Amino acid sequence: MILGISGSPRPNRITDHAVKKVLSNYEGETKFISLAGKHIAGCIACLGCTKDNGCVIKDDFPEIAEAMVRADGIVLGVPNYYDMPNALSHSLLERCFCFRHQSVFQLKDKPVVIISTGYSKDEENSQVLKIVEYFTKSNKMNVVSKFLVGAYSQCYTCKYSLPCVDGNVVKNNGFVDEITPEMLPPEFDKQPASVAKCENAGRILQEYLSKK
Numbered sequence: 001m002i003l004g005i006s007g008s009p010r011p012n013r014i015t016d017h018a019v020k021k022v023l024s025n026y027e028g029e030t031k032f033i034s035l036a037g038k039h040i041a042g043c044i045a046c047l048g049c050t051k052d053n054g055c056v057i058k059d060d061f062p063e064i065a066e067a068m069v070r071a072d073g074i075v076l077g078v079p080n081y082y083d084m085p086n087a088l089s090h091s092l093l094e095r096c097f098c099f100r101h102q103s104v105f106q107l108k109d110k111p112v113v114i115i116s117t118g119y120s121k122d123e124e125n126s127q128v129l130k131i132v133e134y135f136t137k138s139n140k141m142n143v144v145s146k147f148l149v150g151a152y153s154q155c156y157t158c159k160y161s162l163p164c165v166d167g168n169v170v171k172n173n174g175f176v177d178e179i180t181p182e183m184l185p186p187e188f189d190k191q192p193a194s195v196a197k198c199e200n201a202g203r204i205l206q207e208y209l210s211k212k
């Protein structure tokens, strides 16, 4: 089973679509989990997990953890907030500390696809991709594909953005009377390069697991 996790707090938006596109290009069982509305606290360093590699904090994480351990591979969709993984995704990744005690490494060798959504286009220097990769490597996972998918800046839907000199609407378009459709970054299915990367990632997972 391939598990797709979208770390976006906005259900059914770009991050969800990108993760689901990877899953739909995998021929086999898949499962999708959205972190929207989930309560996942950060790791509190209680070390309750060191005995049996299970997190003892009772929130929405343990159920996701169970699916992560069961999965043959994982797709992580992580929104870029301030050039960092957003807080929901970050909490999830911190809690993965529970999988790796006494040389057990429950996620070891699982292939992982990392997607970061945002308006930043600098894939090579993406801090979000680097941070998420660091987390996954700490769990001895195997990153098989990592890439950016375009998403819009909140300034484009903020009703105060037209005169806002600090916002992205003015930065990208100058002062305008209205936001016209061509100014808006495209929805996921109107981004052929992003769609192709997701389709390819699904095939990479397929190939990786068929060889195993």
Ligand SMILES: Cc1cc2nc3c(=O)[nH]c(=O)nc-3n(C[C@H](O)[C@H](O)[C@H](O)COP(=O)(O)O)c2cc1C
Binding pocket: 008, 009, 010, 013, 014, 015, 016, 078, 079, 080, 081, 082, 083, 084, 117, 118, 119, 120, 151, 152, 153, 154
């Ligand atoms: C608080 C906040 C901070 C953000 N900071 C950045 C940023 O630094 N760089 C960037 O490329 N996108 C940034 N974004 C845009 C989000 O990455 C983008 O809206 C999100 O990935 C869209 O995913 P979704 O459609 O699944 O919600 C920010 C969005 C929010 C809400």
